[in-house]
Amino acid sequence: MKENADEFLENLVKKTMKSSPLEAPPSDFTSNIMARINVKSTTTVYQPLISKMGWMLILTTGIAYVVYLYVISAGEPNDWFKAVDFSTVSNNEIMNFFSELKLARITTYAMVVCGLMLCAQVPILKYFITKRQQGSY
Template sequence: MEKRSRKEILAKKIMKNAGLEKPSADFSANVLKAVEARQKVLKYEPLISRKTWFGIAGAVIVAVIGLYVISSDLALNIDFSFINALSFPKLNLSSTMMYAVAFISLFFLEIPFLKRFLVKQYD
């Protein structure tokens, strides 16, 4: 036979003395009413708002117009020689490393948006 600890024996005695409780006759109905009362009606809310879509559309339009102006004869005579004065370090990364950095940066950029979406959904 297995040796039982004092705690196991005591727990078994307490369980025998306590007995089983029986739920009331309308227990299921009460549980369903409580669940229905806690349910919220979720309204549809897009992940990207209307203001954001207008901002994206505006940025695309400005970019297209800007590229057209730069490539056409309408180009403004702006001196961009100050860019040559800036010195940036040259990094020699393999393509695998560049893909990994891009993936991780996109992943970390996406986390705040998903967190905000989930918080709004469950609040």
């Protein structure tokens, strides 16, 4: 019974499809749609938080400060380092843990190679991400 109903429906669909004409869009359909779309393209221009001039000013100020400190303290001994107690930094449990930690030579080599690979991959990935954002990749 169910097979007859399925066959009847299939025949009905075939007859309906044959009798209905195939509709096609007009030839200028795409251009009409595109003409109706108002595209306002706004591109975001990348501007760094600190400009090149700002970095130069920061670098110049830092160098001038170091030179100033060197000139001012040229004749005086640096006794103010003795007044600061650095023992809390060097005498704690974390430093003791790392001082007792012994790494195998192969582990040290692996860490150095991984660090170098990371330093090499960061500029490469930045290049590809920049290219993808610009749309040329």
